[in-house]
Amino acid sequence: MEFNHADLFEALADAIGDRRALVAPGPDGVERLTYAELDVYANRLAHHLEDAGVGPGQHVGVHLYNGLEYITTVLAALKLRAVPVNVNYRYVEAELEYLYNDAQLVALVYESDFEERVTAAAGRTPTLRHRVVSGGTSPHAVPYKDALAGSPATRGFAQRSGDDRYIIYTGGTTGMPKGVVWRCEDLFMAFGGGNPYGEPRKTPGEVIEAARSSGGVVMMTAAPLMHGAAQMTTFISWWMGGSVVYNRRFDAAEILRTIETEKVLTLGITGDAMARPLVDAIAAGSYDLSSLAALSSTGAILSGSVRERLSELLPNMMIIDSFGSSESGYTASGVEGSTPESGLKYRPNITSLRVLGDDLRPVEPGSGTIGQIAKTGHLPIGYWNDEAKTAKTFVEVDGERWLLTGDIATLEADGTVSVLGRGSQCINTGGEKVFPEEIEAVLKGHPAVFDVVVTGVTDEMYGQRVAAVVQLYADAEASQGDLDAHCRSRLSGYKVPRTYAFVAELQRSPAGKADYRWARKVAEKA
Structure with a gap:
């Protein structure tokens, strides 16, 4: 067993197989699956993809809403040492054609709702030779249920390593999407190392033992799984021996009903775009949210006015602004009382975060010098199929490799980072x-x-x-x-x-x- 997401999940299925791993929409309604049951689903789909010719290093597109089918496909690809590739479900035909070809997809698991645009884009993607469709039928694809029904439930896959690849396509705020290529071990470490509250676990065995001895938290991500943060929230909940909860798409009232029903402990959202509808729904409705202890925002900032309203409505809930990206992992948390209006400050949770000046040297704490936030240590390999972007973003200084995040900031005397904004905007x-x-x-x-x-x-x-x-x-x-x-x-x-x-x-x-x-x-x- 290595720091490989498929290895770790299989070890959890063996160690705590009867514990709940997932609550999510599925082909037959809301599914509540244990680790062992989810492992079987992923094994079946992995064997189906393997029989269709999908092998190590090849790319499998995941073009789905949140649900059992999404995470099953991710696990199935990883079991084969293939690479899951997230596809934005809002993309139109031209954007899909670009991504399918840029990622060189060989297989695709997709929602039947997208049939027309998928068929058009797939017809212009020479590498794409196999499709699985969920939620309906297609003359061009194998139905998801049939793919699982015709495949064995057992494992029997080749040995994996921490060097296996994981790609997160990120659209960012401008330009066409780009694929961030990670080694599995580096990705694991960059997003908490199996212990988001302290030092990374030193061995894969420690991850499993910590999960076994935990009480099993219930975490929910309201963000779509096509966003890297939602995928990582899923794995983090498992490394903590807990379960993850999804709704198929974002609907504030449905999110609150699910929190009430499933007794969710922590909720992950993305900035004001999700927080504002939640605030309005909480104020207008009557929900038992007593289980909810923490709300974490990643990928976009919570404004002070929304944060204040949340605190008024849910005074006992902790609100966390997390700083990170598909390229950096989880790197810092918002300082209490910090807002965009008053000045946004973060406290690094890793020692490898710096603010570098124009000369790519660390700025002096408290100097007020404006620089760019950078990270060293566990980093992606680079961008898929984009050497120029990789060379610009990942630079070497005195033999040490750095990620230049593009976030502009100053470093305060107390070690906190005051973020001014994205340099590109x-x-x-x-x-x-x-x-x-x-x-x-x-x-x-x-x-x-x-x-x-x-x-x-x-x-x-x-x-x-x-x-x-x-x-x-x-x-x-x-x-x-x-x-x-x-x-x-x-x-x-x-x-x-x-x-x-x-x-x-x-x-x-x-x-x-x-x-x-x-x-x-x-x-x-x-």
Whole structure:
């Protein structure tokens, strides 16, 4: 047994096989499976894929909503030493064609809802030779139930290693998606090392023993499994000997009903895009959320106004802002009282996190020097099929390999990191740098604003001007003048948006991340 996700899961199935591992939508309704039962599902699908010619190092696309089929496919691919590849279920035909070909998929497990666009994109993907369809039938694919029914429940797979690959495709906020390639052992270590509250486990056996002796927590991820954070939350819950809970898609009221029914202890979400509907649903409904002890946001920041509302509604719940990415793993947690409005601060939970200056040297703590957050230690191999992006993001300094995250920050005297924003989204207006996250946080503090994305648009005099794409609450009213006055009382003049575009609904990724490409187009038209 090595630090390999399939090895570890199989060892858990042997050690605590009768303990619940999963509560999730499945082909026959909500499934509640033990570790041993889930292992059998994954074995059957793995043998089916193996019989279809899928082998070590080959890529299997997972184009599904949250559910039993998704995590079964991930485990099945890993059992074969094949590589699961997450596919964004909102992608249209052209985007799917790009991803299928970029990832060089040889097999695909997909939702029947996507049949038309999958068929079109698959027809232009020469490497894709086998498909499994869930939730329906297709002349081009084997039904998911048939794939499992015709395959053995036992294991019998080749030996694996910590060097086996795991790919997380990340769309980020701009450009086409890119695949982050990890060694399984490095991925395991980067996301907690089997112990998110302390030092990484030293051996795979320690992971299993810790899970065996645990009480078995119940964790829920509201984010889609096509987002790396949701996949890692799943594994982390298992390394702790617990169970993970999914809903098929995000619906605030359904999430709350599930927390009540399954007695969920911790909930993982993605920023305000999920937190705001949850706040509204909690305020409007009557749910028993007494089991919920912690809410963790990853991938996007919680604004101070939403955090305050959550604290009012659920005063005994811990709220955690986690800092990390598909490239870095879980690296830091928000400092108590820190918000985007007041200044966002994180405390590193690893010793390998630094702020590097333009010369790629660590900045002096407390100096106020602005640099880029970087990480060394357990890192990805790079980006799949993109040597240029890999060389730009992963650099070597004095023989040590570093990940440049693109997050701009200063290092405080007490070792905390003050994050200013993403360098790629920084707006340069007349030589002044404006970070959208700060402006977004201020605007979200206005009682009429439900959601907002701030971006830069072309300006003949200043190069760029600040623009805000705003979604108001359904029953609220606010003019550009109202928002302008709100911002001017809290921001320097050059940071105040000059252009506002009001929209009925803000477009975000399925993971809740801001879609800056879309926002920029909307703002340019305004």
